[in-house]
Structure formats: C-alpha cells, structure tokens
Amino acid sequence: MAKLNFGGVEENVVTREEFPLSKAQEVLKNETIAVIGYGVQGPGQALNQRDNGINVIVGQRKNSKTWDKAIADGFVPGETLFEIEEALQRGTIICYLLSDAAQIELWPTVKKNLTPGKALYFSHGFGITFNEQTGIVPPADVDVFLVAPKGSGTSLRRMFLQGRGLNSSYAIYQDATGKAKERVIALGIAVGSGYLFETDFKKEVFSDLTGERGTLMGAIQGIFAAQYDVLRSKGHSPSEAFNETVEELTQSLMPLVAENGMDWMYANCSTTAQRGALDWWKKFRDATAPVFNELYESVATGQESKRSIDSNSKTDYREKLEVELKELRESEMWQAGKTVRSLRPENQK
Numbered sequence: 453m454a455k456l457n458f459g460g461v462e463e464n465v466v467t468r469e470e471f472p473l474s475k476a477q478e479v480l481k482n483e484t485i486a487v488i489g490y491g492v493q494g495p496g497q498a499l500n501q502r503d504n505g506i507n508v509i510v511g512q513r514k515n516s517k518t519w520d521k522a523i524a525d526g527f528v529p530g531e532t533l534f535e536i537e538e539a540l541q542r543g544t545i546i547c548y549l550l551s552d553a554a555q556i557e558l559w560p561t562v563k564k565n566l567t568p569g570k571a572l573y574f575s576h577g578f579g580i581t582f583n584e585q586t587g588i589v590p591p592a593d594v595d596v597f598l599v600a601p602k603g604s605g606t607s608l609r610r611m612f613l614q615g616r617g618l619n620s621s622y623a624i625y626q627d628a629t630g631k632a633k634e635r636v637i638a639l640g641i642a643v644g645s646g647y648l649f650e651t652d653f654k655k656e657v658f659s660d661l662t663g664e665r666g667t668l669m670g671a672i673q674g675i676f677a678a679q680y681d682v683l684r685s686k687g688h689s690p691s692e693a694f695n696e697t698v699e700e701l702t703q704s705l706m707p708l709v710a711e712n713g714m715d716w717m718y719a720n721c722s723t724t725a726q727r728g729a730l731d732w733w734k735k736f737r738d739a740t741a742p743v744f745n746e747l748y749e750s751v752a753t754g755q756e757s758k759r760s761i762d763s764n765s766k767t768d769y770r771e772k773l774e775v776e777l778k779e780l781r782e783s784e785m786w787q788a789g790k791t792v793r794s795l796r797p798e799n800q801k
C-alpha cells in the first residue's frame with residue numbers, strides 16, 4: 453500500500469503498479485463473481501471484469517430490457533447469464549448491484565444464498581449503514597466489503613476502453629475469511645479502478661450522498677439555473693446565457709481544470725476574469741456553506757436515505773419521476789443546451 457501526501461495529509465492508496473491485474477487474476481482465479489443487476493454499474497463492472505479475464509456471471513430478471521442488454525453484451529443464458537437466484541447460488545462473490553431500494557426487496561433471497569466463506573460486495577455503503585431502514589444485516593460468516601467507483605458506470609466502462617481508470621474507494625465491513633482485503637482490492641482492480649483509496653461504509657455513503665446532491669449534480673444544476681435565469685431576465689438570449697453558464701464550462705474550462713487544477717485556471721485566464729473570480733468565489737462559498745451543512749445533516753440523520761427508499765417504493769414512482777425529469781428536460785436552459793450541442797462541429801453531419 454502506498455502512502456501519499458494529499459495536500460499535507462498522508463493517506464493509504466492502492467495503485468495498479470503495486471497490485472497489478474495479474475495479481476488480481478491470481479487472487480480471484482477460483483472465484484465465481486456474480487454481478488446481480490445489470491442497470492448502470494452492473495454492465496460497467498461485469499464487462500470490465502470479463503475483459504480482464506475474471507470469471508464473471510450476471511444475475512438478472514428474465515424478460516426484462518436489461519436481460520436483453522446482457523445478451524447483446526455477449527453474456528450467454530445458461531452459461532454466463534442466469535436468473536438472479538441461480539446466479540446467487542453459483543457465485544462465490546456476490547456483487548450486489550441492484551438499485552439501493554431494490555436491494556431491500558431482494559435481500560431475503562440474497563441472504564439465503566450467502567453460505568459460509570462467500571463474500572458480499574457492494575458499490576455503496578447505503579444498505580449496510582442504514583440497515584435500520586434497509587434490514588440488510590449479513591450473516592457473520594461471510595466477507596462484506598465495497599468498491600465504490602467514483603463516477604457513473606458509463607464512465608467506468610468508457611474509461612476502461614480508453615485505457616484509463618475511474619478512481620474508486622474501498623472498505624471492509626466484515627472479514628470472516630481472513631482474505632477480505634486481498635479479495636476486495638483484487639475486485640477493485642478487476643472492475644477497472646484507476647487507483648483505490650480507503651474508507652469505511654459510513655464515510656462512503658455520507659460523502660457520496662452529499663456529493664451527488666451537492667457539487668456533482670444538485671448544487672451545480674441550482675447554480676446553473678440561477679445564473680441562466682438572471683442573464684435571461686436581463687435580456688440576454690438563450691444561446692448567450694447557455695454558453696456563458698454551461699457550454700464554456702464543460703467544453704473549455706473544466707477539461708483544463710481536470711488537467712491542471714483550478715489554481716492553474718485562475719492563473720491562466722485574463723487578468724479581468726482573474727480579478728473577478730478571486731473577488732467572488734468566497735462570496736459563493738459563504739452563501740452556499742449553510743446549505744451544504746444542512747445537506748450533510750440530512751444525510752447523517754438518515755433523512756436522505758429514508759426519502760430515497762420511500763419514494764422508490766411507491767407504486768407510481770416511475771410516473772412521478774418522469775414528470776420531474778420532464779420539467780428539467782423541457783426547461784428552456786436544457787432545450788437551449790440541446791441546440792448548442794447540435795451546433796458543435798463534431799456533432800454536425
């Protein structure tokens with residue numbers, strides 16, 4: 453395990469150099485990895501493992517779109533693709549990649565198939581941390597751990613195919629076999645992680661729920677909408693408002709920030725932008741900090757998980773979700789975005 457300095461704080465990380473794929477293949481050579489669920493993470497993790505020479509099978513409900521998707525991706529019914537219960541029986545490591553709410557419903561079936569020495573793998577700390585709400589309490593004689601890719605399953609697969617790797621965190625909740633650590637790290641490498649950093653189940657779910665509700669998706673959409681609306685109300689056109697709010701960020705500045713950091717971006721824009729950004733960022737920090745604190749509290753007290761479970765278990769969940777997604781999709785800002793994207797030279801026929 454390498455110790456690295458993150459801005460003055462030392463942390464343990466596992467890199468591909470010290471834990472190469474050959475070592476992961478060796479650790480997992482007698483295991484059958486059953487990926488249960490073929491939604492977003494399922495395909496990314498199953499395909500990366502398969503391409504990495506790991507013995508992986510998929511468990512999915514028959515007669516579903518995702519069953520057909522697994523077939524289209526080359527999984528073969530009766531050989532590498534099974535009904536969920538059969539995959540649970542065959543697997544020695546169960547990758548539980550159903551949606552967090554669906555994991556509750558299927559838990560009795562999973563538990564029944566967790567015979568001693570097997571491992572239960574998650575990609576989120578949700579089910580275990582909020583077990584008073586989920587009822588997910590694994591038997592004591594199985595390993596329980598997580599590898600949580602820090603990004604979408606879509607990016608996990610895309611980056612793997614480009615020879616890159618998404619970072620993941622890993623955590624061990626229960627080490628029944630004495631092999632939990634080598635098993636979880638081997639899986640982390642096998643699913644295509646760039647490197648792995650240590651966490652625990654609670655920290656993973658608290659930070660993940662905060663991040664996706666915050667700067668990764670919730671806060672950023674809120675800030676986009678606020679700036680776009682102000683520009684529009686002051687008479688700017690949709691294309692001007694969209695370009696100055698979203699398009700420039702994603703197409704020009706964020707790739708540079710990803711490469712070099714925001715400090716470099718601040719040092720490499722006009723002196724005018726530099727002065728303004730330096731003057732204004734702390735105001736935005738101070739204005740939003742109370743909202744982030746409120747958000748973290750809501751996560752830590754279990755309100756966010758409760759809301760997610762409650763809304764996901766309603767019978768009209770999909771219809772209600774579609775109404776909310778439609779509002780976003782049909783908003784002027786994202787409709788303007790659609791036109792702006794179509795005008796990118798690479799998107800023009």
Ligand SMILES: NC(=O)c1ccc[n+]([C@@H]2O[C@H](COP(=O)([O-])OP(=O)(O)OC[C@H]3O[C@@H](n4cnc5c(N)ncnc54)[C@H](O)[C@@H]3O)[C@@H](O)[C@H]2O)c1
Nearest residue numbers: 489490491492493494518549550551554575576603604605
């Ligand atoms: N989506 C991501 O990119 C992402 C990123 C990191 C971690 N995670 C975590 O990975 C796990 C899987 O998330 P996901 O987004 O891939 O899930 P998802 O919402 O795409 O669902 C996965 C599968 O669950 C199946 N499913 C849903 N309800 C079911 C039920 N009642 N019975 C049987 N099958 C059912 C669906 O058919 C689908 O194949 C979650 O713990 C999630 O928090 C997801």
Ligand SMILES: CC(C)(O)[C@@H](O)C(=O)O
Nearest residue numbers: 602603604605660664668
């Ligand atoms: C991709 C995200 C947002 O990082 C993940 O946490 C999720 O829940 O989908």
Ligand SMILES: [Mg+2]
Nearest residue numbers: 576660661664
């Ligand atoms: Mg998440």
Ligand SMILES: [Mg+2]
Nearest residue numbers: 602603660664
């Ligand atoms: Mg996440």
